[in-house]
Amino acid sequence: MTIKSVILSGGSGTRLWPASRESHxxxxxxxxxxxxxxQETALRLNGFAxxxxxxxxxxxxxxxxxFIIAEQLRQIGAAGANAPRIVLEPAGRNTAPALTLAALLAASEGDPVLLVMPADHLIGDVAVFHRAIAExxxxxxxxxxVTFGIVPAHAETGYGYIRAGDALSEAPSARALAEFVEKPDPxxxxxxxxSGEYFWNSGIFMMRASAWLAAIEFFHPEIxxxxxxxxxxxxxxxxxxxxxxxxxxACASESIDYAVMERLTAAPELGRAVVVPLDAGWSDIGAWDALWAVSAKDAEGNAARGEVMFEGSRxxxxxxxxxxxxxVxxxxxxxxxxxxxxxxxxxxxxxDVKKVVARLKAEGRTLTQSHRKVYRPWGWxxxxxxxxxFQVKHIVVNPGAKLSLQMHHHRAEHWIVVSGTAEVTRDADTFLLGxxxxxxIPLGSTHRLANPGKLPLQLIEVQSGSYLDEDDIVRFEDTxxxxTN
Structure with a gap:
């Protein structure tokens, strides 16, 4: 039996604004x-025995x-033969089509058991998680x-629930899946x-690739x-x-739950529906208070990340x-x-942070879209x-990387190298700067910036002109x- 991770990494996460943005x-x-x-999700099966x-x-x-997903996975060693297959959706169509694409790719190379995980969840106790995954x-x-039901820590109204049925005689803790229920009132x-019969719906699933493909064909042949x-x-x-x-x-938008999992009890010929209890410090970190709940705290219950000082706070x-x-x-x-x-x-x-995000969007503010620091395939x-x-940028180009060959209609640029070596193409000339x-770089000049060295290239760019937005880029060649235009 081979287990293959499927990581679903869509969604904008507006409730964690301003740290979370549409592009990050x-x-x-x-x-x-x-x-x-x-990265934590990708590392979650490490040591699984x-x-x-x-x-x-x-x-x-x-x-x-x-590009940032590929870079983050490269940073944790997911490269070469272990590099993930990153499947790009042209547009969001929810989780059922996303899993179908993954299952088709997996089935083209075998019929593994798929472990389907959202990329934005936290698991506190990986050893307990591994035991549940084995079952x-x-x-x-x-x-x-298989769906994994989170053992509820309290009467949460923000999650959907799963009702479990009879225990399976051949399994340590798995139970028949009786039904999914919507978010309840208090x-x-x-x-x-x-009652002890209900679990939070984790959104984590397991099934064979062939089983999912048969089920989605049965319930939603158009998807x-x-x-x-x-x-x-x-x-x-x-x-x-x-x-x-x-x-x-042309694909319909549907979730894994609605498309298949909630319907399985009415179609037992497709396979048994099972819920495995999971009590491993799970959180979907749906809002900032949820992050406080799972964070390490001081004696006064304060949690911090970054450079923080508390004075008389609780x-x-x-x-x-x-x-x-x-x-204070x-x-x-x-x-x-x-x-x-x-x-x-x-x-x-x-x-209520989502209300702030909605107001910013209505006002046409870019603060919901991207951070001041923007990642690109060549660096940031x-x-x-x-x-x-005018606009001033701090630019870092990764070793061996280069920007597109481009020009601007409305701005000129000054480049000052802080560290590293820059290879500059400006019209017909190519030269090095230390x-x-x-x-x-005059307005209208065809140009390119590259880093031929082994260390990151850092420079300061000063732009001046009548229009400085990022859409004033005409690309002629891009790695x-x-x-390109």
Missing amino acids: PKQLLALTGEHSLL AGEVDPQAIVVTNAEYR GAAQAHKGAF ATAERYVA AAACRLAHEGRHQDFDFVRVDEAAFL NTLVHAQDRLVAA GCDDMVIVETADAVLVAAKDRTQ YDSIDHGGR ENQSTY YGRD
Whole structure:
């Protein structure tokens, strides 16, 4: 039996604004340790001893996140033969089509047991998780559809629930899956938890690739057909698998739960539906108060990330990214500092952050879309200052990387090398710049910046002109397959 991880990495995570943005959602953030939630998910089967694990995971995401996802996975050693298959969706169509694409890819190389995991969840006790996975894999290997039910810590109204039926005689703790139920009101949630029959719906599943494909064909043949056409029209784009866009855009949007899992009890011929209890410190970190709940705290109940000082504060979360944050006399608060926005909220009102995001979007503000620091396939840039006709950026180019060959209609640029070596193409000339050297790129000049060295190239770019937005780029040649004109 081979287990293959399928990591679903879509979603924008607006409830963790301002740390999470549309172009940098919560799965790409390091919230509780040195690794991002995506990296922690990819590492979650390390050390699993109860079966063979395919080191090459499948990650399904959208094209906008592709380079930073590939880079984050490379940082944890997922490279070479162990590099994941990163499948790019042309548009979001929820989790059922995403899993169908992954199952089609997995089935083209065998029929493994798929461990389907959202990229933005936290598991506190990996050893307990491994034991549950071993039990689930044994059931999935025999053709069952397995979901993992979180043992509820309290009467939560923000989660869907799973009702478990009779215990399976051949399994340590697995039970028949009786039904999925919607998010309850407080009284119903209390009753669910008191009964011992209900679990939180984790969104983690296991089944054979062939079993999922048979089920989606049975319940939603139109989704199966659209995904099959998209898969058949796939092509390799550097490290990424691009499916056929037109075929996938015709696919309906549906979740794994609604499309298949909730219907299985009415179609036992497809396979048994099983729930395995999981009590491993799980959290979907759906809002800032949930992050406080799972974070390490001091004697006063305060949790901190970054450079933080507490003075007379209790039960407060401070998440500081760029500056020292001092919290004085704060009780049950959340404070989140980023380079371009600060959130201050009562801890019991953090769900209302989505209302702030909605207002910012309605006002056309870019603060919901991207951070001041923006990642690109060649490195990153940080817009450290700007005014009416100027912008200053701190740019870092990775060793061996290069930007596109391009020009601008409305701005000129000055480049000053801080460290490393820059290879500059400016019209017909190509030359090298070292530390403290600079050059000027006139408006309308065809140019390219590259790093031929073995160390990161750091430089300061000063832009000046009548229009400074990123869409004033005409690309003539690009190493990373982005659009050229």
